[in-house]
Amino acid sequence: MALTAAVALLTVVLAVTRLGHGELPDALGWGLLAVAVVPLAWRLVHPLTVLLLMTVSVGPYHAMDYAHAAAVPASVVAVYSVAVVGPRLRTVAAGAALIATAVSIMLLVSPEGGLAMFQTAGWVLVVLVFGEMMRIQRNYVAAVTERAERAERTREEEAARAVAEERLRIARDLHDLLAHSITLIGVQTSVASHVLIADPDRLDRPALARALDGISATCRDARTELRRTLEVLRAGEPEQGPPPGPAGLPDLVRAAGSAGARVRWSGEPLPTLPPAVGAAVYRIVQESLTNAVRHAGAGVAVALEVAVRDREVVVSVTDGGGDRPPREGDGGFGILGMRERVRSVGGTLLAQPRSDGPGFAVRAVLPLPEPPGDGAGEPPGGPAPGPPGGRDGDGRREPA
Numbered sequence: 001m002a003l004t005a006a007v008a009l010l011t012v013v014l015a016v017t018r019l020g021h022g023e024l025p026d027a028l029g030w031g032l033l034a035v036a037v038v039p040l041a042w043r044l045v046h047p048l049t050v051l052l053l054m055t056v057s058v059g060p061y062h063a064m065d066y067a068h069a070a071a072v073p074a075s076v077v078a079v080y081s082v083a084v085v086g087p088r089l090r091t092v093a094a095g096a097a098l099i100a101t102a103v104s105i106m107l108l109v110s111p112e113g114g115l116a117m118f119q120t121a122g123w124v125l126v127v128l129v130f131g132e133m134m135r136i137q138r139n140y141v142a143a144v145t146e147r148a149e150r151a152e153r154t155r156e157e158e159a160a161r162a163v164a165e166e167r168l169r170i171a172r173d174l175h176d177l178l179a180h181s182i183t184l185i186g187v188q189t190s191v192a193s194h195v196l197i198a199d200p201d202r203l204d205r206p207a208l209a210r211a212l213d214g215i216s217a218t219c220r221d222a223r224t225e226l227r228r229t230l231e232v233l234r235a236g237e238p239e240q241g242p243p244p245g246p247a248g249l250p251d252l253v254r255a256a257g258s259a260g261a262r263v264r265w266s267g268e269p270l271p272t273l274p275p276a277v278g279a280a281v282y283r284i285v286q287e288s289l290t291n292a293v294r295h296a297g298a299g300v301a302v303a304l305e306v307a308v309r310d311r312e313v314v315v316s317v318t319d320g321g322g323d324r325p326p327r328e329g330d331g332g333f334g335i336l337g338m339r340e341r342v343r344s345v346g347g348t349l350l351a352q353p354r355s356d357g358p359g360f361a362v363r364a365v366l367p368l369p370e371p372p373g374d375g376a377g378e379p380p381g382g383p384a385p386g387p388p389g390g391r392d393g394d395g396r397r398e399p400a
Helices: 002-017 027-042 047-063 068-085 088-109 111-119 122-198 205-228 246-258 275-296 334-344
Strands: 262-266 301-308 312-319 348-353 360-367
Touching (some): 002 068, 027 047, 088 122, 246 275, 246 301, 275 360, 334 360
Antiparallel strands (some): 348 360
């Protein structure tokens, strides 16, 4: 509407001042100008109709020798609107029809006027070309914007999918834990039942007490892990192998060394950890070493420490950066997965660039459950392995 009002004002000024040549419009002339100007308000919705009304009004207007410059603004806007809305084939056809109509009308009025109109019809081509260029530019900008929005939506969906997949892996680990705990409870209950029924005259009270203590400890551990899980177990998921734990850390260090990383592993040998906490330790170290090699390149120096302090497992992985510059698309969802994994056991995670130099630092603190009561001693197998070479991690650099 603003453009239509501006064109109307300019048309009145040009008609009153009679810029160029022509007579001051009378009532009929003003009416023809109104027919050409007012429909411009709908130029983007019905461009061909607006162009047609402009043609049937401006043609007689020029033929009656009114102020010719007054009809130019409406003509330019109508022609431009046809081109900028498109499509291209319609623009070409409309431009050719407009030039042919204008020249034909002027030839009927005066042969000299028709020739002059044909000579000045080039402005129609200029306006059409400019409108077509603007249409192409707008379409390009709209396409780029749409692609950017679609990419952002896709990235958000991928991030949500990555979180969902990590939570599903956590659910699978907990499934294994509960299956093991329930099976153990069933076995211990059977033992207690056998002791009570098989020979009640010679009741083995210590064996019965051990069985009952084992059931209590197993139930307590399973209840603790279940309470800390973020997601309700999903039905119908395929069973997986036992969740990974600290026993797999040497394999992770060896794999990182084979990829070119120089990993220095320090810390004390770990005690036996709850399955969920052990799986979290394994996944955090796995993702941190993978990210260090991926983002810093071969030859990166990594400091790994896994230790138990005040009923907490502290995992620290720090790399020294590398010479390889970051590349577009290096971003991933590993930190999201680690954060979900740590949250599932009630811990905290800090993952950020180092403040004391180049590189990246990951630090996770995972709380341990309260120690079991009497009779729930350390299970067979002893403590989880510590770093190669002893407490200080000497010789912990694996061969490539």
